[in-house]
Amino acid sequence: MKGHYRNILCVLYDTHKQDEVVAQAIHVAKSHQAELTIMLALESLPPNANIIMETFSMIDAEQSMNSAAESWLKEQSESWQEKYPVTCVARFGHPFMETMKKVINDEHDLVIKLSETSIMDKLFGSDDLHLLRKCPCPVWVIHRGNSRQYSNVVAALDLNYHYPEHEISVRRQLNLDILRHAAEIALLEFSQLHIVHVFDSVPEHILRGEFISVDEGSMQTDLSAIHKERDLELDRLLSELEAERESGVLDYLKPERHLVHGYPRREIAATATSLSADVVVMGTVARLGVPGFIMGGTAEETIHQLNCAIVGIKPEGFVTPIKVD
Structure with missing residues (x-):
């Protein structure tokens, strides 16, 4: 039935204060007895980064960033697993495109994410709107402090x-x-x-x-x-x-x-x-x-x-x- 979720994707665009969106995703998944994947989707270094960085420095920086993100995700997943079974993955690239790839390839039926808050005077950022326009499944966007x-x-x-x-x-x-x-x-x-x-x-x-x-x-x-x-x-x-x-x-x-x-x-x-x-x-x-x-x-x-x-x-x-x- 529409409205009953079976395969939920919770998307994190950074590692700062993500507890409430994860708690909301677990709350929804538990109620629906749905599979829950938590994906950390981070922007990779821009293609022109090599203009200001030596090639080896750029590669080292990317590897360091990726390793730190995966370590953070692994550490966090241990506490999340205590509340509900979750699968955790990290993706690097353009967060919107990585989210779309995951939804389409793994047939998720709900995306939950925090709204972008870095854009002045706009509660919904460009990626939020892109998902609301183009994501094939329902998209649930919350604001910080709104997941009670x-x-x-x-x-x-x-x-x-x-x-x-x-x-x-x-x-x-x-x-x-x-x-x-x-x-x-x-x-x-x-x-x-x-x-x-x-x-x-x-x-x-x-x-x-x-x-x-x-x-x-x-x-x-x-x-x-x-x-x-x-x-x-x-x-x-x-x-x-x-x-x-x-x-x-x-x-x-x-x-x-x-x-x-x-x-x-x-x-x-x-x-x-x-x-x-x-x-x-x-x-x-x-x-x-x-x-x-x-x-x-x-x-x-x-x-x-x-x-x-x-x-x-x-x-x-x-x-x-x-x-x-």
Whole structure:
């Protein structure tokens, strides 16, 4: 079942204060009885390092760095093994590419990592976004200090199916998958599950620019119709989720619905923040049929406004554009 993990990869991009992300990975793996691999992925020396270093010095420096990293990993693994069986590996090169190689070659079904914190004013760095865009399995990105037990889990759904016919079934399936993953996390953390959908009738920037005239009464009628349409679709999704879960799971979770009228690129994050979300589960890929499956504008803008963990989900049929040997 989607949302139940069997082969988890925890990625460490450095050796500094990694205890909480490893603890979170062990927590998730233990709950799912999944295999867990902890990979230390370090940037190798740049190709032009030989310009300022003699060849033998560069080789010696690389060997020394690699040896120190592997020694650190071996030492740490002894304490991790006391909590849960783990496999530890070290990889050197470009961390993003090494992560992608590991995921693709060993068919991991979840990646857990800390967000990059070295980029000023951005909670998610370039490698985080690359993984959310291109990694074939779900990616769970947490911030330092954010891996405590979660109180509020948000499933962000796009219930708008006014798209070409061939996209509708994929979008419905993605919404169901988001619900599955969010429900699993809420059960794991004994937390409240919130379902958020933001809808609008006329794009706000058009109204703001006075490009068209909209009758207020007609707009309110349209909004009521949209709310009813999305509420019925959410009923259908929850019924499908309930049918595949153990009896009483949804009664236990008691998911709270938040159908919000507003501009999605702003209100998804604002609603999640107002709910004190600890983690937001969301789709991170744009419309199907786009080569490379680039991240959608709404998803990317939302991610940059959030100050909580993210679990990024891809649609069924997603194929990563990354090619590995």
